[in-house]
Each structure stands twice: as structure tokens, then as C-alpha cells.
Amino acid sequence: MKATELQREIFRDIVIERRRQDAIHGESSIIERNPLGFENFAILGEEVGEVGKALLDSNFSKFPVTSREELGRELVQVAAVAVAWLEKLMENPQ
DSSP: OOOOHEEEEEEEHHHHHHHHHHHOOOOTTSOOSSSSOHHHHHHHHHHHHHHHHHHHHHHHHHOOOOOHHHHHHHHHHHHHHHHHHHHHHHHOOO
16 A cells, blocks of 8 residues: 555544544544644643553553554554644634
8 A cells, every 4th residue: 555545544533533523522522622722732732542452452452453464553543632733723823
């Protein structure tokens, strides 16, 4: 697969995850209205923590419980939260 095709697949997955987040939390409400708010970092950090847990589960469990697909899903969630935060920053440039 060419890098550009792979990137399109990754970005498609991120957009799908953003739509899923909006469906669950309401449009863009996963990130606080204030794009400079600490809460946004906490939400992103929680998602990064899930990546760390998946890696720990995979590397230190007697029976690896995390697949590459699961890790990929967690990373897409991190990217989608970062995109949501960027959306808020760009919507409110002041």
C-alpha cells in the first residue's frame, strides 16, 4: 500500500471516530467550549493512557490481550480527540 493510500485510510478512520464521538457526546462537546481549558488536556491524556494500558497489557501479560488492531483503534481515538481540540481552537481564534 502506498503511503498516501495508507494515510487516506488512517484519516478516514479518524473522521469516522470523530463522528462516533459527536454521536455519543453531542457535536464537538467531547472538548470543552474553551479551547484553552485544562479539561481538554485531561480528555486527551485519558485517551493516551488507554494506549499505554493496551501496551502494558500486551507486553506484560502472560497471554497478550492487545492486538495491533486494538492498539490502532486506541491511537485513532487519540488522534480524533486531538482533532476535536484543534477544531475548537480554529472555531474560536481569539
